[in-house]
Amino acid sequence: MPPCRFEKNLVFLFAFSLFLLVVSIVRLWVVEGDFFFSLPFSPSVSPPQFMVRLEEAKVSKIGEKGKEWEVWAATIEQKNDQILLTRVGGFVFQDKIPLYHLSAARGLISLSGGDATLWEVELKEEKGNKVIRGKELSFVNQKGELILYRVDMKDSDMEARCGKLVYNVAQRKMTWEDNVEIRIGLWK
Secondary structure, three states: OOOOOHHHHHHHHHHOOOOHHHHHHHHHHHHHOEEEEEOOOOEEOOOOOOOEEEEEEEEEEOOOOOOEEEEEEEEEEEEEEEEEEEEEEEEEOOOOEEEEEEEEEEEEOOOOOEEEEEEEEEEEOOOOEEEEEEEEEEEEEOOOEEEEEEEEEEOOOOOEEEEEEEEOOOOOOOEEEEOOEEEEOOOO
């Protein structure tokens, strides 16, 4: 008995979805060769937007000195040259050691320029009490700068606030700008 039309359509839809997923992953690998994925995923395709959605996916950036950062998200969706992230978590590494635990409500990564933005950000120091919160964290690839807006930092004996914190990755230089307020050891 020949397969019914419904089964043929289902097989075609599955094969087409798998093809789009493979094309998207290969494109990421070619455009950003230092991204690696470990995927316990469930891809879904929306035909009008040709979007790939990965659930519970992890993305890492490996540099010359090892892992620089690792980010995972509840969902990662690719729309054209942008990757949208929701419920983001991860780590920022220095010399292969986790330095900060990162969490954010959502994020956006541009594949063409390598820029990234996270919103409602919190960085917690792995070995210490420092917590840095901000409204928006942007990585400007061409300048090699991390920019955090509406910053609130707390450490065991210090609190600091500012409108903008700029960190130059290559120079390892941090600049506090716009209404800087620092309190040291007042509550002891």
